[in-house]
Amino acid sequence: MTDDFDVLAAALNRQQVRFVVMGVWGANYYASTTATIFTTQDRDLFLPLDPENLLAAWKICRDLGLDLWCGDEPLGEPMDRFLAERIVEHRALVRATGPQGLQVDLTLVMAGFDFETVFRERRTFLVSGVEIPVARLAHIVSSKEAAGRPKDLLFLASYQEALEQLLGRE
């Protein structure tokens, strides 16, 4: 089974786009059993404040047939460096959506962290033969703490319980 996300990740790797998976989906890669996989609608990719890197990511998404959105509007054309610079300047989130329900958030912000720290300490996992760069679990959890939204606090409470059960069995 090859997921659209794996196809996207493989293309990003080929073009040497720098990114790491963060958020709940990133934490899922550290799961041990089905019971410790958390449901989420989207996958969050953390990218550096680099217009060229961001532009390359957008072009790959477009070439794969994904739609790009900024807020409630399609990402404008022309898709060029000027637009990428404006998005970086505003730290705006761009969402890529696919026909099979794929939803990937290209984000330039990870609460409490800069990209270089997260990228330097990333783990690389294999999924269907594709290398997936994933933020450290410590960084994902710490970022959730820093964000402090109700959904983050709910995740942290659930995740603490899951870890206690996992480690209690080890």
Added chain:
Amino acid sequence: MGIDPETNKDRIGREGAPPVLTSENRSSGRPIRNPVVRVLVERWEANPRNATGTDKTWVENRFFESRDHFAKAIRIR
């Protein structure tokens, strides 16, 4: 492919050994404030099944199996 998807047993090998905090497991950046969670996360990250290079294909497979299963659910009463 001979891997127990739930445990990645072929990669673990050292299942009985206690997790060791290596340089890969020391985190820089903002530390986790909750001391209980911090210790839990450090221990879990140090587990060999979470080392770089581990095959995590099973995570995505299980996620989509679960999602598809519930998508097929029909209310009967």
